Amino acid sequence: MASRKKTQELLKGLYNAVVFYDEKAAAELSKVALEESIDAYTAITDGLAAGMKKVGELYAAQEYFVPELLLCSDALYAGLGVLRPHIKVKQAKVKAQIVIGVVEGDIHDIGKNLVKVMFDAAGWIVHDLGKDVKLEKFVEEQQRTNSEIVGLSTLMTTSMLAIPKVIKMIRSQSTNVGIMVGGAPLTRDIAKRYGADGYAENAGTAVQEGVRLVEMLKKRKAQK
Amino acid sequence: MELRQDKMTSQERIKALFNYQKPDRVPIGNLGIPIKTQGLTQRFPGFNVVSNYNDPRRAFYASLWTAKYYNWELVVHSFAHTILGGWDFGGEIQMPDKEYQDSLSIKSTPVKTEKDIRNLKMPNPKTAGGIPMAMEFSKLQGENNLPVWFFSRSPFCVASNICGSEQFCRWMIKKPDLCRRLLRMATDHIFNVLQYWIDTFSAENIFLEISSPNESNQLISPKQFTEFAFPYHIELQKKLRTMGIRRFFFHICGDQNLNLPYLAELSSLWVHPSILSFGHEVDLEVAGKYFPKDIIFGNIEPAVFQAGTAQQVYELCKVAIEKGKRLSGGFMLGPGCGLPPMSQVENVLAMTKAVDNLGWYE
Secondary structure (H helix, E strand, O other): OOOOHHHHHHHHHHHHHHHOOOOOHHHHHHHHHHHOOOOOOHOOOHHHHHHHHHHHHHHOOOOHHHHHHHHHHHHHHHHHHHHHOOOOOHOOOOOOEEEEEEEEOOOHHHHHHHHHHHHOOOOEEEEEEEOEOOHHHHHHHHHHHHEEEEEEOOOOOOOOHHHHHHHHHHHHHOOEEEEEEEOOOHHHHHHHHOOOOOEOOOOHHHHHHHHHHHHHHHHHHHHO | OOOOOOOOOOOHHHHHOOOOOOOEOOOOOOOOOOOOOEEEEEEHHOOOOOHHOOOOHHHHHHHHHHHHOOOOOOOOOOOOOOOOHHHHHHOOOEOOOOOOOOOOOEEOOOOHHHHHHOOOOOOOOOOOEEOOOOOHHHHHHHHHHOOEEEEOHHHHHHHHHHOOOHHHHHHHOHHHHHHHHHHHHHHHHHHHHHHHHHHOHHHHHHEEEEEEEHOOOOOOOHHHHHHHHHHHHHHHHHHHHHOOEEEEEEEEEOHHHHHHHEEEEEEEEOOOOOOEEOOOOOOHHHHHHHHHHEEEEEEHHHHHHHOOHHHHHHHHHHHHHHHHHHOOOEEEEEOOOOOOOOOOHHHHHHHHHHHHOOOOOO
C-alpha cells in the first residue's frame, strides 16, 4: 500500500501526464499506481479525469487548442486502458449514459471525438456510433442502451438538416431522453428550433450541458 | 434582373470597387449555388449538389444563371477546388451523393503513417484529382470573357488534407518535421498547378482564391498558425508576385480573430485591393481596421440562409451593409462561407432585397 505522500505524487503525476499530453507517462504511472495498490477508481477520478478537467479549462481559456486536446485525450486513454479493468464493480458509479455520433452525410468527427473524451473523463458511459451515422441507428442505440442523453454532432450546413429529423425519430420512440446537439453551423437558437433540449458550443461545455439535461430529466420524472 | 436604381453594370461596379471608387450600390457576391433556387432545376434538369463537383459545364452555366437570378456580381466564380490535397495526392474521395451531404470529402487519406510520407509522390499538375474538371471550368470562363478562377486551399489546409486534420494536429506537436514535409509538397503542388493555369491562360487573366478553414482558431492556436501556416503564406504571396498574378481573393474562413495581426502583416505582400472574405465570427469593422486597403467581403452566417427566416437574413444584411459602407477599402455583401446548397430561396433573395433597400451610396 502506498503512503499518502506517494499516492498524492502518483495522482499528481497522472494529472500532469494528461495536462502535458505525455501518453507514455500516463500509461506507466497507471501501472505504478496499480503496483502500489492505489485504487484504480481513485487514480482515474483524482488523477486522469482531474487532468482532463483542467484541459477543458485551458481550452476554454484559449490556452489549449484542438491539437493539444487530441494529445491530452491520447494520454487519458493510455491511462484509462491500464486502470479501467481494475475498477471494482461497486465503485463504478455511472453518472449517466450518452449515445453520441456525427449525423448521416458528415464525416467530420474531431469535435465529436473531443466531446466523447470529456464525457469519458467525467465517468459517463459513452456509446460512440462514429461518423456518417444513419439516423435510425441513433434511435436503435438509445433504445438498446436506455441512455439518458443522445448527442448529435454536425459540421456541415447540409448535414445539419438531418438534426430535426433524427430528433423527431428519437422522440417518437422515447419521451424520457435528453437530446443535445453541437457543431459549427449550429447555434443555441437553431438547436432550440430543431427541438433539441441542449446545445454545447464546444467540447469544454458539453459535459456541463449533459449534466443539466440529466437533472432536467430527473425533475420531469419526479413531476409525473 | 436589375435592382431599382442600378446605375452601373456589374462589370462597372466591380471596376469601381477595384479603383477605390464608390460604386452605385453595395455589390453582392456569392460563394456557392443554392440548389433549390426557383427555376434552376427546370433549366438544368438533374442539376444537384454532385454536379458542382463532377460536371463543370453544367456547374458553369447554372452558376451564371443563378448569379443573374439573384443579382450577384460574378466576381467570385469557382468550380469546387482546383486543388484540394488528399484527392490530388492519391486519396479516395466521396462525392456528396447522399441526402445530407454538400461537399466532396476524403474517404481515405493518402497518408496514414510516417512511412506513407516517405513514399508520397508529387501529383501530376495536369491530371491529379479534380484538376482536369477545374481546367474545363476555367476554359469556359475564358471563352465567356470572365476572369479565370484558380481556387486552392492554403498550403496548410492542403497538407492537412493529405493526412487528415487529426493526424496533422497531432504531428504539429509530436512530429513537426512530418508536417513540414507535407507543407513543402503541398506548396510545391500549388505552384505547379498554378503554372499550368498561367501557361494556359496567362497570369493577368487569373483570379486566384485561397481558402484557409483549417487555420481557424476553432482548430489551431495563433502560435501554431505562425509556425505552420504563416511561413507558407509568405512564400505563396512572394511567388504570386513573381508569377504575375494580379487578382487575389482570400477566404479567411471561420474564427480567425487571433490570426488577424499576422494576416495584416502578411497583407503588405499582396496586391491592393484584394478581396478578403470573412466568416460571421469576425466583425466587419475589425476586419476593416486590419485591412484598410482591401475589399472586405461577407459575412452573413451561412446556416441562417438554410435554417433561419428571410427576416433574419435581412436583419443580418442590414447590420453588415451599415458597417460595410463605411469601410475604407470597399465592401461586398455575401455569405460568410459557402452558401448552403439547400438554402431557402426567399432567404437568399433577402440579401438582394437588403441591398436594394439599404445598399445605395449617396
